[in-house]
Structures are given as C-alpha cells and as structure tokens.
Amino acid sequence: MRLILLGPPGAGKGTQAQRLIERHGIPQLSTGDMLRAAVAAQSEIGRKAKAVMDAGNLVSDDIVNAIVSERIDQDDCAKGFILDGYPRTLNQADAVEAMLEDKGLRLDHVIEIKVDDDILVRRVSGRFSCASCGTVYHDEDRQPKVAGVCDVCGSTEFKRRPDDNAETMRTRLRSYYRDTSPLVGYYHCKGTLRRVDGMQPIDVVTDSIEAILSAET
Numbered sequence: 001m002r003l004i005l006l007g008p009p010g011a012g013k014g015t016q017a018q019r020l021i022e023r024h025g026i027p028q029l030s031t032g033d034m035l036r037a038a039v040a041a042q043s044e045i046g047r048k049a050k051a052v053m054d055a056g057n058l059v060s061d062d063i064v065n066a067i068v069s070e071r072i073d074q075d076d077c078a079k080g081f082i083l084d085g086y087p088r089t090l091n092q093a094d095a096v097e098a099m100l101e102d103k104g105l106r107l108d109h110v111i112e113i114k115v116d117d118d119i120l121v122r123r124v125s126g127r128f129s130c131a132s133c134g135t136v137y138h139d140e141d142r143q144p145k146v147a148g149v150c151d152v153c154g155s156t157e158f159k160r161r162p163d164d165n166a167e168t169m170r171t172r173l174r175s176y177y178r179d180t181s182p183l184v185g186y187y188h189c190k191g192t193l194r195r196v197d198g199m200q201p202i203d204v205v206t207d208s209i210e211a212i213l214s215a216e217t
C-alpha cells in the first residue's frame with residue numbers, strides 16, 4: 001500500500017503515520033524527519049536545509065525529490081510506504097508520480113487531514129518530544145505521566161523543534177496554503193483524494209483513516 005498523508009503543519013500526519021506503521025507493517029517516509037537527520041549529521045544537504053527549515057520555508061524540490069527517490073528504492077519500501085510531508089508542491093507531486101511510474105507502481109491513497117488554523121498553531125507551539133525515542137508530547141494536553149520522564153523509554157531528555165513557535169508557524173502555514181494546498185485539487189481531479197476530520201481525538205482520526213483504507217483495498 002502506497003499512501004500520502006496530506007495536511008498543514010500540526011495536522012497530525014506524523015502521529016497517524018506512526019500508528020499506521022504498526023498496523024500495516026510499512027515504513028513512514030517523513031521528509032521533515034529525513035531533513036532534520038541531515039541537519040543533525042551536518043551533511044551538505046543538512047547545511048543547505050537548516051536555515052530554510054528554521055525560517056519555516058520549503059527546502060528546494062530538487063533536494064527533497066532526490067532524498068525520496070533514494071529512500072523508496074530501499075528494501076523496506078517494497079511492500080509500500082506512508083509519505084508524510086511529501087509531496088508538498090505540484091512539482092513534487094509530478095516527481096513522485098514519475099518515480100512510481102518508472103517502477104510500474106502507483107499511489108493507492110491520498111488522505112487529507114483537515115484542521116483549523118488556530119488549533120494548528122496551538123498544537124505546534126506546545127509540542128515537545130523525547131530526545132531518545134521521539135515520543136511526542138504537548139505542554140497542555142499530553143504531558144508525560146511522571147513529570148520529566150518519557151512514558152515509553154524512561155529518558156529524561158526532551159527536545160523542541162526550532163520551527164515550532166508561533167512566528168515560524170505563520171510562515172509554515174503561508175507556505176502550506178500557497179504551495180501545498182493546490183495538491184488537494186490535483187489529487188481530487190485524479191480521484192484519489194479522501195478527507196478526514198483531524199480535529200477529532202487521535203483514535204477517532206485513526207479509525208477514519210482505517211475505514212478509508214479498508215473500504216478501498
């Protein structure tokens with residue numbers, strides 16, 4: 001199964017992708033995570049991407065398309081994958097289609113997660129994660145059960161993304177509406193787009209996604 005999770009920053013793409021990995025045994029391909037890994041490794045791509053990401057703008061299509069093209073050739077993608085945060089421009093949408101066509105494959109589902117802007121800003125501004133296992137928490141509604149200790153791995157180190165603040169979030173949202181939202185029309189015209197209400201509780205959103213996947217596979 002090859003699936004795209006489409007939605008603005010903070011919509012819950014990463015949260016839902018994590019759950020789908022477990023249920024469907026296919027990997028999550030998050031271009032944001034891949035770029036953050038390149039930044040942490042101080043690779044050439046990472047050095048180019050850092051300032052762009054910190055400001056909330058999009059990294060160039062060429063860089064991102066190349067990263068994804070390399071990734072989907074790896075063995076663990078043979079059964080399928082979940083694209084999270086990619087494609088994000090019409091150019092990237094054309095690129096992924098060409099990559100798949102080359103291999104005789106196609107996309108099975110494009111699921112748009114809809115959330116109002118004011119909720120997105122609140123979700124992203126309060127987000128932090130375990131520095132060790134990556135479990136995501138929130139200042140207001142999802143603190144670790146024991147203060148300062150990760151529920152999953154027991155680590156006491158947490159981190160925040162440099163782009164998770166209200167000002168950068170405004171730039172990220174502008175970029176979403178300018179560059180990424182045209183993909184909604186693009187996939188609608190192809191007949192592959194489905195929508196879920198991302199303002200429901202996390203479990204309910206997962207159920208809505210699963211209903212789409214099971215109805216059509």
Ligand code: AP5
Nearest residue numbers: 009010011012013014015031032053057059085088123202
């Ligand atoms: P990326 O890492 O992709 O970030 P993003 O799209 O801004 O998305 P987020 O990770 O912020 O949100 P999410 O939808 O995954 O939400 P999450 O599940 O974490 O990109 C970062 C940057 O990298 C970009 O700005 C750009 O510079 C660059 N980049 C990446 N891909 C690129 C590309 N293709 N082209 C060019 N540049 C690219 O949830 C958010 C919070 O909400 C969490 O705290 C979570 O617990 C909570 N939450 C989730 N669902 C719910 C719910 N249903 N109810 C209540 N709370 C919820």
Ligand code: ZN
Nearest residue numbers: 130133150153
């Ligand atoms: Zn942890």
